[in-house]
Amino acid sequence: MRILLHICCAPCAVYTFNILKEKGNAVEGFFYNPNIHPSSEYMKRKESAQGLSESLGLKIRIFRDCRFEDFFRKVNFHEEEGRCPLCWSLRLNKAAEYAAKNGFDGFSTTLLISPYQDHDKIRQIGEAAAERYAVEFVYEDFRKGFRESHTISRKMGLYHQNYCGCLYSERERFLKSS
Numbered sequence: 474m475r476i477l478l479h480i481c482c483a484p485c486a487v488y489t490f491n492i493l494k495e496k497g498n499a500v501e502g503f504f505y506n507p508n509i510h511p512s513s514e515y516m517k518r519k520e521s522a523q524g525l526s527e528s529l530g531l532k533i534r535i536f537r538d539c540r541f542e543d544f545f546r547k548v549n550f551h552e553e554e555g556r557c558p559l560c561w562s563l564r565l566n567k568a569a570e571y572a573a574k575n576g577f578d579g580f581s582t583t584l585l586i587s588p589y590q591d592h593d594k595i596r597q598i599g600e601a602a603a604e605r606y607a608v609e610f611v612y613e614d615f616r617k618g619f620r621e622s623h624t625i626s627r628k629m630g631l632y633h634q635n636y637c638g639c640l641y642s643e644r645e646r647f648l649k650s651s
């Protein structure tokens with residue numbers, strides 16, 4: 474099966490890519506994350522994904538027209554509550570659309586490896602996007618591989634972020650540590 478794997482960051486992609494590949498799939502990465510701010514942080518994560526691409530032999534498509542405005546318009550008035558499902562929806566719908574337009578059989582996401590995010594909601598949003606664009610959502614509970622993925626990526630020298638991505642999550646991290 475030809476799968477487009479939405480990549481939120483390189484550390485989460487190591488395990489998910491390997492598992493999907495071991496199952497005999499042809500996997501390509503897709504980096505579309507308008508939720509990562511500011512630009513310097515976006516570039517670090519994008520370059521880290523490109524570094525992973527070279528190390529694992531994983532082709533990664535970087536979505537060129539990735540605009541922060543799309544994220545802010547999507548979560549407007551939902552910044553305090555409910556912004557994460559909107560953020561996942563923005564990214565997974567783009568992945569589904571891209572997969573459908575470019576001849577993939579299905580798509581998946583590295584978000585499914587996170588033990589910190591609402592796994593069931595991500596699955597639900599992925600399945601709804603799949604239905605909308607008539608392409609399969611390849612679901613798997615990758616969470617058991619979270620630690621392993623991050624350990625391997627540290628050994629590979631890949632960049633590890635210390636907040637989820639958006640400015641709101643960065644502020645929350647500072648509030649927690651202050």
Ligand code: SF4
Nearest residue numbers: 557560637638639642
């Ligand atoms: S905290 Fe993470 S998932 Fe939630 S809106 Fe921000 S970047 Fe998106």
